[in-house]
Amino acid sequence: MLAAFPGFARAAGGTPKIGLVMKSLANEFFKDMQEGAVAYAKKRGGFELIPVGIQSETDIDGQIAAVENLLTRGVDAIVIAPADSRALLPPVARAVKSGVKVINIDVAFDPESMKKRGVDIAFVGPDNRAGAKMSGEVLAQALGRGGKVVIVEGNPGAENATQRKLGYQDAITAGGLTLIDSRTAHWETEEANSVFTDMLTAHPDIQGVMAANDSMALGIVKAIQARGKTGAIKVVSFDDIPAVKPLLESGALLATVDQFGSQLAADGIDEALKEIGGQNLTGWIKTELKLVKGKGAA
Template identity: 30%
Template sequence: MTDALCRPDFVTRAAPLLVCSLLAALFVVTPAGCDGDRPAKPTGTTAGSADGKAAVDCQREPIAAGEQVRIAVIPKGTTHEFWKSIHAGALKAERELPGVQIIWKGPTKEDDRGQQISVVENFINAGVTGIVLAPLDDVALAKPVQEAGRAGISVVVMDSALEADPCREFASFVATDNYVGGQHGARRLGEILGGKGKILLLRYQVGSASTVQREQGFLDTLKADFPDVQVVSADQYGGATTESAYAKAENLLNRFADLDGIFCPNESTTFGMLRALQGSGRAGKVKFVGFDSSDKLIQAMADGELHGLVLQDPLNMGYVAVKTLVAFLRGEKVATRIDTGSAVATPENMNDPRIRELLSPPIDEYLLR
């Protein structure tokens, strides 16, 4: 996984309002307009990686000893099971960190960029100590993150990358290597098709960096490893809700009657497509690989209607994102990129202990208290 982490598209940016310049093997970092009440005089160091590229650690001056730490955790949405697991992970970290308070708030719908921007701005005005953000849009959320930095608020980005200058706007990027996740999906689908057939990709939505990378990893790997698999559609988007994905999936299934396989890059597109396959009587007949998990998707796999799920570790992602931000606030070095891993669940391995834990994270232990 190290090589994947060091690809240019899987890079995180470092500390708040910092400007880093690479001088030989040392990063020299200077503050750029930092809030005088929250001095951040970071240093950066480099370490070699498997492919010879530099991996960066960043550091700032610690907040005052004993200062209450209020962390705003802002997901892309609040309804999907994935975000509930992220929330549980953040609360798990809160339990382990004395003096840390987690405040959870996000937009209701995963296409409401305006609402997510407002949530970030409200937390800036409230003067939180730090923000963990899963940006809905890699461009639209860059400005609010810059505003947080100008206010002296440190930021960790999770799940989806942000278009921002390295070593300026945020301390760390905690996420699945989404390109690798897409590769997992392509290999699973290609293998169960025997390396041939007609397939389609139902994309998620424009501007979602995480799913764009999954989709690209999927298409690149199919082309390279399964040249006899024909992609008949890869330009349609399911949108932010299960209902919109269901409507788009119905249209696609009506257009392509002789389809052999399908890949969907997130929970809502996967479930929307599952419903459309069930409604058309084609569930289980078309090879189907999705992304992320829910109770209904697990049942569909057990019933033979779903042939693979690429799984992230969202509970761990929320946990690591909060722990990383608190460590950074307390003056510790943090990695600018952290891969929280992925795996593939299949009907054959879905009862293995580790896969079962990823399919059904123990979120109630943290959410119901």
């Protein structure tokens, strides 16, 4: 209950409201995040949770509207996984300056953009670059030096997409792989299927794929199967959503990285409650990552 946070008290004495703004609920990672947050709120008690999501990974306007709607509902804090590291800052900065506490999860806000807007928002999340490097190293070990690989990226405006691409590039450099193409599929399954199909047409000698999330890996594996190249092209990814478990078991997915999505929102909520209780949080509060290997991974 609220007594766990010394000094916690609303001036009006009511139950605090916390808004949780996620990205696409079509992505199993964010569905899992919402379910974990709702379960945590029910178990912990002492606050009202208002979870909202958008319908596609690129619906930035939908997220902006969600933030504005939460402000009209009088929330005390917002925990947000922004679809874009810069575009969501204007409404979020307005929230901070109006006295609403904000905790950033999953996708970090751009530091320079925060500085320009005069806000310093704590980030709760994993080291995406380090995680992607771990996943990419499994592919490098499987292919050996000179292996030809491509990267299928997340949203260009999202900091975690940038960091995961950098992590994959780290693994490519360290493992002596050859990067022959890199394109975005905006985190989406069907778009990844289409993008990778085009890549395979342009580069029929692809040996490995580094996908920035599991949702895209699902579409990539489908494209590989459609071309009759199962086993000939190896795939690694990031997120460890339940849908990729069969792919890991069969070896269609060589590795992914668990960032414990169902716990991530709960961690953000805890930090938001600390801020409501009077603490001033800043900087990066790191969360856990775990490499998950599939069948055939060394």
